Amino acid sequence: xxxxxxxxxxxxxxQETFMRIWEKQxxxxxxxxxxxxxxxxxxxxxxxxxxxxxxxxxFKTYQPTGHALAPDEQVYFSELKIAYEKSLNTMPEKQRxxxxxxxxxxxxxxxxxxxLGLSVKAIExxxxxxxxxxxxxxxxxxxxxxxxxxEYLKSLxxxxxxx
Numbered sequence: 073x074x075x076x077x078x079x080x081x082x083x084x085x086x087q088e089t090f091m092r093i094w095e096k097q098x099x100x101x102x103x104x105x106x107x108x109x110x111x112x113x114x115x116x117x118x119x120x121x122x123x124x125x126x127x128x129x130x131f132k133t134y135q136p137t138g139h140a141l142a143p144d145e146q147v148y149f150s151e152l153k154i155a156y157e158k159s160l161n162t163m164p165e166k167q168r169x170x171x172x173x174x175x176x177x178x179x180x181x182x183x184x185x186x187x188l189g190l191s192v193k194a195i196e197x198x199x200x201x202x203x204x205x206x207x208x209x210x211x212x213x214x215x216x217x218x219x220x221x222x223e224y225l226k227s228l229x230x231x232x233x234x235x
Contacts, residue, residue: 084165085120089113120165123172152210159209163202170195171202 089112093100100108160168173184181195188195 078161080162081120081165085113085116088116088165092116123169124160155210156206159206162209163205167198167202167205170198171206174199 185192185195
């Protein structure tokens with residue numbers, strides 16, 4: 073909580089820390105348990121921070137092509153950017169990781185599954201949940217056109233599954 077400033081993120085990292093120890097079935101010395109827990113949690117936080125930086129990099133470097141945006145378009149874009157960042161931050165970490173690996177790193181579901189050690193079906197489910205989360209949290213900020221675009225992304229997800 074001290075490092076992230078986000079209670080939900082701190083809870084997720086603490087849970088993931090204990091899950092890692094449980095999955096590995098580590099035999100832990102009582103004198104070093106506190107240090108081990110802090111080390112694992114710190115590494116998970118750093119990993120999470122790096123992944124968020126990749127997502128935020130898009131909005132920091134995005135420059136619309138063609139013509140300059142009108143002032144009202146600039147305001148709308150900045151509001152949409154803030155809403156998107158909030159939506160990413162409220163998205164469960166496992167869904168966010170899959171979403172960013174797919175959309176930012178442009179990895180296939182098979183590559184993501186191999187990287188995370190999961191099945192392709194699990195990746196598909198997390199991606200669908202991530203897209204649903206974005207659609208649900210951004211519905212008041214985006215027009216019907218963008219909703220159609222999100223549906224298109226979902227159809228691409230289904231098509232990617234077939235590949």
